[in-house]
Structure formats: structure tokens, C-alpha cells
Amino acid sequence: MKKTTIIFWITTGFILLFEGVMPALTGHTELAKEGIRHLGYPEYFGTMLVVYKVIGSVLLVIPNLPRKVKEWTYAGFGFDFISAFISHLVVTGFGPELILPVVLMVILVISYLQFQKLHEARLAL
Template identity: 55%
Template sequence: MKSTKIIFWTTTIIIFLFEGVMPAFTFNSPEAKEGIRHLGYPEYFGGLLMVFKVIGVLLLIIPKVPARAKEWAYAGFTFDFLFAGLSYYCVDEQVFFAFMPLIFLAILAASYFSYHKLQAAPQV
């Protein structure tokens, strides 16, 4: 049980830092705006994506959030990572940039499965 908690919190904090904290501080930078434009999305998309990412990581990191809300957050990040990889591949055809979101998808999956393992365990 202890190792499951460690896996859950480690993976969830990684998602929190890279999908919540970093976008919140960098979404308005010229590099971020250029990245959104380069992928063919409108400029307002970056701001909307940042808002939903911050809400999503808060749902994941706060323990008392209902399980259904956490499920929606996990689903949203799954779509985000899949479509980010697809967008990078379709625009640049560079496997490295298309592969990076899939690494975070694997981290998210570890968080998701450890979350469910903790929920299924008897509470002491």
C-alpha cells in the first residue's frame, strides 16, 4: 500500500507541475504563443487550454474531490496528451515532439491506476 501511495503522489505531482504550474506561468510568453500559432490553433486556445489544465490538476491533487470529477480530469488530460502528440506529428512530422506527450500519458496512466488501487484498498 505504501508503494502505491508513493507512485500515486509522485506521478500526480509530476502531472501537477508540468501540466498545471508550468502552463500557468508560461502561457502568455511569446514562445508559448508562437507554439500555439505554429500548430495552427487560434491564439485564444492557449489561454483556454491553460485554464482547463489548472482546473484539471487541482481536481487531481486535492484529495477530497469526488471520484467522478477526478475521472473527468484524467480523461481530459488523456485527450490533451493524445491530441498534442498528434498535432506535433501532423505539423512537424518530428517523432520526438510527438512522442513527448505520450511519455506524460504513461505517467498519467500510472497515476490513474494507482489512484484506483488506493480507492479499492480498505481504508484504515
């Protein structure tokens, strides 16, 4: 149980930092706006993503939220990473841009699996 908890918090903390803190601090920069434009999305879409990522990241680290809320949050991040992969693939083809969404998806899946284990362990108590 201790190992599961440690893995959960490391992976979830990484999602919080990479998908919550970093977008909140850099989402308004010209580089971020150009990245959204490069993919063919309007600027307001980038702003929406930042808001959703910050909210989702906070929801993942709040303990004792209803299970369904956390599961929908994980699903939202999954949709985000899959969409980022597809967007980069369609616009730029195969390249290094595809690595980040894949790595983040792997980290998200690990976090989700640990969340499930922790939830089941709580139910068994």
C-alpha cells in the same frame, strides 16, 4: 498500500508541476503563443488550455473529491495528450516533439492506475 500511495503522489505531483504550474507561469509568453500558432490553433485556444490544465491539475491533487470528478479530469488530460501527439504528428511529422505527449500519457496512466488502487483499498476498509 504505502508503495501505491508514494507512486500516486510522485506521478500526480509531476502532472501538477508539468501541466499546472509550468503552463500557468509560461502560457502567456511569446514562445508559448508561437507554439500554438505553429500548430494552426488561434491564440485564445492556448489560453483555454492553460486554464483547463491549471484547474485539472488542482483537481487531481485535492483529496476526497468524488471519484467521477477525478476520472473526468484524467480523461481530459488523456484527450489533451492524445490531441497534442496528433497535432504535432500532422504538422511536423515524426520527430522529438512527439516524445513529450507520450511520456506525459504514460505518467498519467500510472497516476490513474494508482488512484484506482487507492480508491479500491479505501472501499475495502
